[in-house]
Amino acid sequence: MEGANVIDNRERLPSDLQQIMTVARYDLLKHLRSKRLLGLLIIEALILSLIFIVPILLDQTIPDDPLDYMSSYISGVGILVVLAATMFAGDAVVSEFQSRTGYLLFPNPVKRWVIFMGKFASILGILFLLLLVHYGVAAILTFAMTGGSTINWVYSMLFAMCYGTAAAALGIFLSSLMKGSTGALVLTFFALLMILPMLEGVLMISDIEPYYVLTFAEDPIYYLMYDSYPDNSWVADVVPSLLVILVYTVTLVTAGIMLFKRREMVS
């Protein structure tokens, strides 16, 4: 134990990128060991099971077209993204202050924005994993029931991942903004499930296209499962929606980092 100062701790400091990967790895471990993930996987299994079993129990005609059949499974993706963004991003930052783990992490030689980005990366990792499981199981069931497949689900999944990124950015931003975990979780959930869709509805009633509302940009997840992409007015197109998602993500992540950097560790 007497060997202090022999090692140059400054020389061996990892780069910011390496530290982001470290924070992400251990935060991912938190998610993988959490009851939240288990709960979300159970909800996911329930959604998939119900969509699979109910038509059989009701003796409904099962579509032969893989695209038609798989579309029903994709209807649950929106709520899955909302739940994942809430559960994994909603208290990602605020919990470091509220549960006092920041006293352990912050005195280390690691910048606040690095911690933020590491956490954000881990949230995306777990969110993408959930989407992969959902789409993967849906594709397998589709193949089992129709004997065919479609490439559209891959496009839909990739778009859902993009939308999930913006939803997670909103969650982690609110987590940097709010003082308590509960408030951050509740606000994330209601923002994605009620507040933004309500705003969308109000704008539509007022005859204004709500293309800049985040939840409006979610719609291509479902439209990409159509035979041909709808071209009605007020249909969220892929490219503009991707741009809206990009703007939200960049803005919310930047604002979240700024709030996190300014936030003080007071008891």
Next chain:
Amino acid sequence: MDAPIQINGLSKVFSGGFKAVDSLELAVPSRSFTGFLGPNGAGKTTTIKIVTNMLSATSGEAFINGINVMKDPKKALADVGAVVETPEFYPYLTPMETLHYLGSLRGMSACEITNRGRDLLDMVKLNEWTGQRVGKFSKGMKQRLAIAQALLPQPSVIILDEPTSGLDPRGMVEVRDILKQLHKMDVTVLMSSHLLNEVQEVCTDVALINRGKLLRSGSVASLLEEVKARKIDVRTMHPLTPPMFDRLRSVPGVKDFNITGDLSFAIDFEGKEDAQARLLIELQNLGLMVVSFKESGLALESLYMSLIMDSR
């Protein structure tokens, strides 16, 4: 700037106007174990939080090994191990996983973390708990783990904020034993505390603050030299009886004494170590059969109290 920790004109004003730290100047000598003393609300924890980049300063600067913490916190904290308040741990990680997480952030190799982590967990008596998740640990165990993580990168500077605070007596003894081991290491330690006996027991130097201002700093020995009156606790086999009172009062240096028990008394004494040795001989000559003869921590306490009172 030779001091490993150098604080220049540091101030912190919280929203609402409360001035927690007021133009603080402090230099922690190299390889010292410096006690950072002050009453509750003196500004100790706020200062430590600024130095460890958890709070921003309103004005002033803090340097660690010559690097400005405000300007380059990553580099400044690279060679620092810190335990601030009582940190909480990630409940889903085991002690060894916690050390791997924090060690990886500092660029330590997995092999090095495992080897050093094993030694440190052994040192803080957590070697039987390496595989258990920290969520189930007691406060004392968490505090010991906190000290282990602070020592992990073999830092040259260690900052401890009231490391025995909130622990039960057994936990305090265990943590103090660990603190004493830090003396064997080639490190500079800054430890805040309001427990004077703890500081006198483990620290080589002391810095006294109140209302965010430095009142006095220096080696414990030199500060104690300033205190003329000392209190010596004596425990004997035979009781001190009234016929002995005059003889005891006539011993050079003895100002007064109080009977504290059937076989114990406390002497107010002025004098250096040779005078103390003569007092011990006189007590033995009285036929008291001295069992213990110990200067109490009150010497530092009287200095502390007088400085605190003067600063009001």
